[in-house]
Amino acid sequence: MKPFISLLICSVFFASMSAGCGTAVKEMQMKSQSERTDVFVELKDGEPIPEGFADLMISANIKTPLAGYYVLTSKEALHGKPGYPFLINIDDQTELWKIDGVSDSKSAYDKDGKTSRDPEAREGMKYALNKKIRLRAGSHRIFFGLPEENYYSAVDIELKDGESALIEYQPVYRYKKLPTRIPTFLKGINRYEVFLNNAQVL
Numbered sequence: 001m002k003p004f005i006s007l008l009i010c011s012v013f014f015a016s017m018s019a020g021c022g023t024a025v026k027e028m029q030m031k032s033q034s035e036r037t038d039v040f041v042e043l044k045d046g047e048p049i050p051e052g053f054a055d056l057m058i059s060a061n062i063k064t065p066l067a068g069y070y071v072l073t074s075k076e077a078l079h080g081k082p083g084y085p086f087l088i089n090i091d092d093q094t095e096l097w098k099i100d101g102v103s104d105s106k107s108a109y110d111k112d113g114k115t116s117r118d119p120e121a122r123e124g125m126k127y128a129l130n131k132k133i134r135l136r137a138g139s140h141r142i143f144f145g146l147p148e149e150n151y152y153s154a155v156d157i158e159l160k161d162g163e164s165a166l167i168e169y170q171p172v173y174r175y176k177k178l179p180t181r182i183p184t185f186l187k188g189i190n191r192y193e194v195f196l197n198n199a200q201v202l
Helices: 021-031
Strands: 012-014 017-019 040-042 053-064 084-090 093-099 102-106 122-136 138-146 151-159 164-173 189-196
Touching: 021 084, 021 138, 021 151, 053 084, 084 122, 093 122, 138 189, 151 164, 151 189
Parallel strands: 012 151, 053 164
Antiparallel strands: 012 017, 040 122, 053 122, 084 093, 084 138, 102 122, 138 151, 164 189
């Protein structure tokens, strides 16, 4: 487990269960091992959806501090660096996508000169996962993990035959308390709200 900063931002939400960082690490280690290879395939080009199948676009993002922002952060930490990992496990098939970030800077103040309440205000690194996969129509359990944050969640979804669906993971950041209590990416991820075709499922 990474020292200091990972401990500060350790927060795990899995349905109604809360657990410690150790549990999250163990769960992600387990889910990072593929037991199957026949659940889904990644799509690169548009193709007609064959009978009995559905397409699923997976969209997730996170903004992190730049590398070295926290002095005591481990040198191995990937905040602000290339190759930030997103872990997806669907019905025991795993994919670990490593994403290069884009520098993202937003003003710390709003148009009235007051401290911005935008959770992504200030300079940082934005990582965005956008992948399209094909899998059989029907029910599936989707495990989403951020190994760098010791965070995971899981949801059950139902895909219709021939459907092209979108599952979105929208970040909710932790709060800073001084001088004002506002959410900020600089404090790390609290949880993700999950939407399937714009309907919230977690």
